Amino acid sequence: MEKTDIKSLDLENLTSYMVSIGEKPFRAKQLYEWMHQKLAADFEEMTNLSRALKEKLQQSAAYTSLTVVEEKISAIDGTRKYLFGLSDGNVIESVLMRYKHGNSVCISSQVGCRMGCRFCASTLDGLERNLLPSEMLDQIYRIQKMTGERVSNVVVMGSGEPLDNYDNLVRFIRLLTDENGLNISQRNITVSTCGIVPGILKLAEENLQITLALSLHAPNDQVRKSLMPVANRYPLEEVLSACRTYFEKTGRRLTFEYSLVRGVNDNLEEASALSALLKHHHGHVNLIPVNPIKERDYVQSEGQAIKAFKNLLEKNGINVTIRREMGRDINGACGQLRKSFLNAE
Numbered sequence: 001m002e003k004t005d006i007k008s009l010d011l012e013n014l015t016s017y018m019v020s021i022g023e024k025p026f027r028a029k030q031l032y033e034w035m036h037q038k039l040a041a042d043f044e045e046m047t048n049l050s051r052a053l054k055e056k057l058q059q060s061a062a063y064t065s066l067t068v069v070e071e072k073i074s075a076i077d078g079t080r081k082y083l084f085g086l087s088d089g090n091v092i093e094s095v096l097m098r099y100k101h102g103n104s105v106c107i108s109s110q111v112g113c114r115m116g117c118r119f120c121a122s123t124l125d126g127l128e129r130n131l132l133p134s135e136m137l138d139q140i141y142r143i144q145k146m147t148g149e150r151v152s153n154v155v156v157m158g159s160g161e162p163l164d165n166y167d168n169l170v171r172f173i174r175l176l177t178d179e180n181g182l183n184i185s186q187r188n189i190t191v192s193t194c195g196i197v198p199g200i201l202k203l204a205e206e207n208l209q210i211t212l213a214l215s216l217h218a219p220n221d222q223v224r225k226s227l228m229p230v231a232n233r234y235p236l237e238e239v240l241s242a243c244r245t246y247f248e249k250t251g252r253r254l255t256f257e258y259s260l261v262r263g264v265n266d267n268l269e270e271a272s273a274l275s276a277l278l279k280h281h282h283g284h285v286n287l288i289p290v291n292p293i294k295e296r297d298y299v300q301s302e303g304q305a306i307k308a309f310k311n312l313l314e315k316n317g318i319n320v321t322i323r324r325e326m327g328r329d330i331n332g333a334c335g336q337l338r339k340s341f342l343n344a345e
């Protein structure tokens with residue numbers, strides 16, 4: 001019999017599970033608190049549960065708890081990058097960034113990725129598998145427990161395409177924001193997508209107050225297709241129309257991510273086209289100087305070009321920020337730490 005992944009269950013389903021193994025419903029509440037509030041790493045820590053119950057759980061339940069394979073701390077800005085081990089031997093990476101407004105954790109949503117964006121290290125070996133809600137949660141739980149500092153913001157911007165793992169993503173968000181768990185505000189959660197239209201439209205109907213970030217990276221389909229294979233499936237017009245629907249249904253302004261690649265998408269004509277494209281959308285542009293990966297020959301735009309691009313957007317009335325690079329000295333870009341680990345094996 002397959003073991004039940006109890007850390008992925010909401011309180012209602014955990015209660016049914018406990019009843020199914022012959023336990024009183026109130027035990028579910030205790031177990032839930034140990035998992036999602038006290039962030040216990042194993043059953044042993046759960047001091048108010050009897051030995052008999054712990055043994056029963058060991059037999060029928062799987063307890064997701066990630067192990068630290070590697071931890072890197074940036075000497076520049078204190079960013080911490082973790083390589084976590086999963087129970088099947090796979091590894092994933094997560095990042096803790098410390099800002100004035102609080103601690104933010106960037107999590108992975110899949111092992112690898114099948115979207116194939118040309119500049120991204122996460123996708124080089126394709127998709128291995130989806131992460132379970134418990135495996136997404138535990139990236140945050142372990143980091144909060146190890147540092148002893150509260151995590152206030154979560155961005156789903158690590159390896160993987162969250163909307164390609166839709167059901168687990170939504171279950172994860174509901175558990176993370178549950179008042180009986182870490183109770184992180186929905187407004188402090190950002191999900192970044194390469195633009196899977198049906199996923200965006202479905203997310204708009206979930207009655208969530210999370211921020212949606214769209215990986216735009218180009219002002220037209222031609223350039224976008226050269227960087228992102230997913231653009232062949234969903235043209236920009238459809239993607240932006242889905243983003244508009246997301247805003248209309250949720251009232252949440254979007255973030256448009258635009259990674260600047262020298263000579264590919266960073267000239268002023270493109271800045272001008274981008275301004276026109278986003279003029280009537282509700283959101284802001286986040287410019288990301290592309291983080292070069294050694295498997296590809298994309299190069300970061302020059303500082304001057306980045307500034308000029310930003311200025312033109314601003315002149316055209318578009319809200320724009322340049323993403324501050326964090327942890328550059330510790331393989332900060334998506335998937336680079338995992339990739340260098342796999343290459344070394």
Ligand code: SAH
Pocket residue numbers: 115117119120121156157158159160161162192193194195213214215216257259288289290291292293333334
């Ligand atoms: N699959 C999601 C999350 C991916 S990572 C998505 O596509 O949005 C978060 C952001 O980082 C995306 O905008 C992604 O395109 C971008 N990104 C990935 N690799 C990068 C690199 N090497 N340099 C700059 N941005 C990168």
